[in-house]
Amino acid sequence: MTAVEDNKLETLRRICPTCEACCGLVMQVDRQAQKIVSIQGDRDDHRSRGYVCAKSQAFNYVYEDPQRLRHPVKRTDGGWEPISWNEALDTIADKFSAIRAEYGKDALALYVGNPLGHDFAAGVYLQSLMATVSTERFFSAGTVDQHPQQLVCWGLIGHEWLFPVPDLERTDLFICMGANPVVSQGSIMGQPDVKSAMQAIQSRGGRCVVIDPRFTETAEVADEHLFIRPGTDVFFLLAFANVLFASGAVAPGHLAQYVDGLDALQTLVSEYTPENTAAVTGVRPDALRELAAAYSATDRAALYGRVGLCTQEFGLAAHWLLMVISIITGKLDRAGGMMFATAPTGGSGPGVDGGTKPYGRWHSRVRGVPETCGELPASLLAEEITAPGHRVRGLLTICGNPVLSVPRGDKIREALDTLDFMVALDIYINETTSRADIILPSTVHPEHSNVDVTFQNFTTRNYVSYSPKTFEPAPELRDLGEIILEIAARMAGITRDEMDGFVQQGMVDLALKRAESDGYTLTEDQVVSQVTGDTSPERFADIMLRSGPYGDRFGQREEGISLQKIQQHPQASMDLGPLQSRIDEILRTPGKRIDVMHEVFTNDLTRIAARFAELAKTSAADEKPEDNDLLMIGRRHIRDMNSWLHNLKPYVRGKNRCTMKIHPADAERIGLTQGGQARVVSKVREQQVPVEISAEMMPGVISIPHGFGHVHAGSQQSNAATLSPGISCNDLIDESLDIASSTCVVNGVPVQVYPVE
Numbered sequence: 001m002t003a004v005e006d007n008k009l010e011t012l013r014r015i016c017p018t019c020e021a022c023c024g025l026v027m028q029v030d031r032q033a034q035k036i037v038s039i040q041g042d043r044d045d046h047r048s049r050g051y052v053c054a055k056s057q058a059f060n061y062v063y064e065d066p067q068r069l070r071h072p073v074k075r076t077d078g079g080w081e082p083i084s085w086n087e088a089l090d091t092i093a094d095k096f097s098a099i100r101a102e103y104g105k106d107a108l109a110l111y112v113g114n115p116l117g118h119d120f121a122a123g124v125y126l127q128s129l130m131a132t133v134s135t136e137r138f139f140s141a142g143t144v145d146q147h148p149q150q151l152v153c154w155g156l157i158g159h160e161w162l163f164p165v166p167d168l169e170r171t172d173l174f175i176c177m178g179a180n181p182v183v184s185q186g187s188i189m190g191q192p193d194v195k196s197a198m199q200a201i202q203s204r205g206g207r208c209v210v211i212d213p214r215f216t217e218t219a220e221v222a223d224e225h226l227f228i229r230p231g232t233d234v235f236f237l238l239a240f241a242n243v244l245f246a247s248g249a250v251a252p253g254h255l256a257q258y259v260d261g262l263d264a265l266q267t268l269v270s271e272y273t274p275e276n277t278a279a280v281t282g283v284r285p286d287a288l289r290e291l292a293a294a295y296s297a298t299d300r301a302a303l304y305g306r307v308g309l310c311t312q313e314f315g316l317a318a319h320w321l322l323m324v325i326s327i328i329t330g331k332l333d334r335a336g337g338m339m340f341a342t343a344p345t346g347g348s349g350p351g352v353d354g355g356t357k358p359y360g361r362w363h364s365r366v367r368g369v370p371e372t373c374g375e376l377p378a379s380l381l382a383e384e385i386t387a388p389g390h391r392v393r394g395l396l397t398i399c400g401n402p403v404l405s406v407p408r409g410d411k412i413r414e415a416l417d418t419l420d421f422m423v424a425l426d427i428y429i430n431e432t433t434s435r436a437d438i439i440l441p442s443t444v445h446p447e448h449s450n451v452d453v454t455f456q457n458f459t460t461r462n463y464v465s466y467s468p469k470t471f472e473p474a475p476e477l478r479d480l481g482e483i484i485l486e487i488a489a490r491m492a493g494i495t496r497d498e499m500d501g502f503v504q505q506g507m508v509d510l511a512l513k514r515a516e517s518d519g520y521t522l523t524e525d526q527v528v529s530q531v532t533g534d535t536s537p538e539r540f541a542d543i544m545l546r547s548g549p550y551g552d553r554f555g556q557r558e559e560g561i562s563l564q565k566i567q568q569h570p571q572a573s574m575d576l577g578p579l580q581s582r583i584d585e586i587l588r589t590p591g592k593r594i595d596v597m598h599e600v601f602t603n604d605l606t607r608i609a610a611r612f613a614e615l616a617k618t619s620a621a622d623e624k625p626e627d628n629d630l631l632m633i634g635r636r637h638i639r640d641m642n643s644w645l646h647n648l649k650p651y652v653r654g655k656n657r658c659t660m661k662i663h664p665a666d667a668e669r670i671g672l673t674q675g676g677q678a679r680v681v682s683k684v685r686e687q688q689v690p691v692e693i694s695a696e697m698m699p700g701v702i703s704i705p706h707g708f709g710h711v712h713a714g715s716q717q718s719n720a721a722t723l724s725p726g727i728s729c730n731d732l733i734d735e736s737l738d739i740a741s742s743t744c745v746v747n748g749v750p751v752q753v754y755p756v757e
């Protein structure tokens with residue numbers, strides 16, 4: 001972070017804000033010209049050690065994109081017109097308040113997308129907005145993502161946001177299910193350069209195994225890959241647990257004092273064997289047995305799963321069993337297994353203690369689907385907007401593109417046009433935001449600072465990092481957090497400063513509470529007089545850091561950290577050491593018990609058994625599916641980030657990535673040719689997509705990436721539209737849910753595939 005003069009170029013260090021890996025960047029910038037001249041990996045960053053992926057340049061490309069919105073706009077009959085901030089914010093507060101007054105709070109809906117997680121300030125102020133709006137119609141990308149994991153963490157650990165991550169530095173066996181971290185760069189597993197981390201496991205004699213319906217880029221690096229039929233991981237894991245019990249490998253070790261429900265679990269899993277699940281899952285019994293034996297014989301073994309495991313028919317059960325297997329073998333919270341990071345801000349994010357189940361506290365209006373983790377499934381957004389009698393009338397989207405990223409995106413787009421009033425806080429006019437009445441753009445990463453807090457909760461090695469503002473923003477831009485704060489304040493009928501003051505008071509109170517529980521004296525005066533930071537969110541971060549687990553306790557622990565100390569650190573990121581065992585400190589379940597047969601899981605057992613019987617019957621009768629019946633899964637590519645980097649030419653030039661991958665045998669049977677077009681027909685729609693024949697696919701499975709479909713009128717992303725339009729696979733996906741966690745099922749979607757005549 002120190003600046004070195006070099007022919008008016010300065011060398012600056014930042015954290016890449018584009019994915020969870022949070023790699024260190026070293027940049028040459030010309031401050032006068034407000035230009036980033038180069039971006040490279042920071043060799044001195046203790047985590048990424050010089051590694052970056054192609055998306056590292058997005059920091060600059062997004063900043064420079066001429067089509068990025070740089071002033072607020074409102075829709076008029078003649079197109080988008082610039083509008084002043086005051087008029088925009090007043091109009092928004094007035095319209096939303098009027099809707100709330102006339103139709104009730106639930107006539108307002110929020111949809112929050114993924115990039116918000118990379119903006120600390122926005123995340124903090126979002127809490128105030130949510131409290132002010134207080135709608136049951138809250139939607140986010142989380143229901144197409146990690147909600148099963150949140151419920152599992154709540155059920156087993158007592159906190160939604162305490163996720164175990166694989167201790168890659170020390171593990172000798174890394175089993176990876178439904179994740180492709182070599183491409184995604186790791187999710188709920190903050191680890192720059194996963195490929196090298198896997199190679200390091202191998203060079204110390206360890207082993208990496210990938211279980212996935214596609215032979216992925218991660219599988220290429222691994223020692224072994226097992227195909228699994230999409231949506232059947234739950235049966236594989238039940239059989240895996242059965243083998244552990246049967247071979248006497250169940251030994252919770254240091255967790256034994258907390259664990260309940262082992263006998264009932266054993267009875268349950270005894271129904272599922274490697275042999276009777278093989279035809280259903282496609283995994284050979286000997287391969288399952290060998291892997292289970294290796295797992296129990298390896299002291300330091302990490303069983304990890306991610307999005308492919310969440311967003312399937314039994315996402316919750318699969319993640320439940322994944323964590324339970326770690327628990328019953330004593331590999332949770334132990335070096336080399338699945339461990340919990342110790343975030344420097346001390347918080348584990350918004351969450352619920354073991355008391356109230358974060359599921360089913362209210363229901364969607366149309367189908368009566370249970371809320372999960374405070375949200376309704378995003379795929380229900382369309383029908384909640386058009387619900388007769390109690391429809392959503394006002395919608396605010398924040399960093400989200402549900403039209404492309406959520407199942408039934410086509411229906412969502414149509415529904416958006418029926419809203420009374422829609423506002424988008426976004427940097428582009430795209431498939432979703434082009435439907436809004438007002439769009440408020442915000443500064444992008446080079447134009448604001450960030451204390452990269454969120455992902456320090458899910459890292460494979462503890463760290464703290466800070467990225468200062470690089471350039472002064474254009475005068476017409478504001479920070480996203482400020483915009484959210486202004487809207488919240490106006491809707492609450494108070495000033496921005498008053499609302500900000502409430503948040504600050506909350507932070508101070510938290511620091512005092514922490515001091516009390518950590519056994520030292522701290523006064524409000526000490527906090528307020530010592531806190532530093534250029535903006536309120538920086539000051540909030542300082543309070544959290546200083547009262548956090550590594551904090552300087554406001555001068556009472558000299559070696560501790562503070563915002564200032566991090567600012568003075570030569571790199572953007574500071575090492576806080578390997579993951580620590582901390583179960584006793586974090587366990588927040590009632591009575592500190594880990595109930596492996598908690599109702600969060602057992603309520604789903606009937607559905608699981610019924611589906612197993614159905615699948616077992618079909619495979620036993622050897623009823624081959626019709627020739628054209630296949631299961632669709634997704635796919636990510638290193639140059640994509642969901643839907644939103646496609647306007648950046650370097651990331652969309654060249655070969656079309658929005659293709660349907662299919663196994664050669666399936667392609668031949670159906671009559672598809674390489675590069676030809678296929679017609680993919682689902683329950684809800686059909687689409688045409690180019691064919692890519694590849695033996696990396698499991699027979700019977702096709703893969704189409706999400707985030708494409710830049711084909712709609714009204715978007716102002718001309719590179720995306722011309723260089724890489726593609727189709728949206730989410731238009732093919734219906735509202736099916738893993739009902740146990742109200743999570744959207746986007747993997748294992750039944751489709752029929754035909755050649756285009």
Ligand SMILES: Nc1nc2c(c(=O)[nH]1)N[C@H]1C(S)=C(S)[C@@H](COP(=O)(O)OP(=O)(O)OC[C@H]3O[C@@H](n4cnc5c(=O)[nH]c(N)nc54)[C@H](O)[C@@H]3O)O[C@H]1N2
Nearest residue numbers: 113114115141145399400401405426427634642643706746
């Ligand atoms: N079929 C299928 N669908 C999926 C998935 C899948 O695997 N398969 N994955 C799901 C997952 S895991 C996720 S997280 C969701 C993502 O779902 P979303 O988050 O809704 O989708 P994104 O495409 O990431 O949209 C991000 C939006 O944020 C805007 N944006 C980017 N940076 C900034 C910024 O700095 N400030 C502001 N104000 N706006 C910004 C972009 O312009 C874009 O409109 O998609 C889900 N959808």
Ligand SMILES: Nc1nc2c(c(=O)[nH]1)N[C@H]1C(S)=C(S)[C@@H](COP(=O)(O)OP(=O)(O)OC[C@H]3O[C@@H](n4cnc5c(=O)[nH]c(N)nc54)[C@H](O)[C@@H]3O)O[C@H]1N2
Nearest residue numbers: 178179180184187230231306307308637638640641642747
């Ligand atoms: N380059 C790039 N990086 C990204 C993103 C991106 O869009 N592009 N998105 C970011 C986001 S928002 C997230 S949440 C993370 C996601 O991070 P990951 O979960 O690592 O990413 P995916 O590539 O979606 O991996 C899911 C894997 O599950 C497999 N799969 C599908 N169905 C099943 C199944 O039924 N069983 C099993 N066992 N496997 C299955 C798929 O083939 C795929 O390989 O990535 C993040 N990083």
Ligand code: SF4
Nearest residue numbers: 016019022023053055
């Ligand atoms: S992996 Fe790529 S996108 Fe992710 S933080 Fe590193 S450089 Fe950025």
Ligand SMILES: [Mo]
Nearest residue numbers: 114141144145
């Ligand atoms: Mo995600």
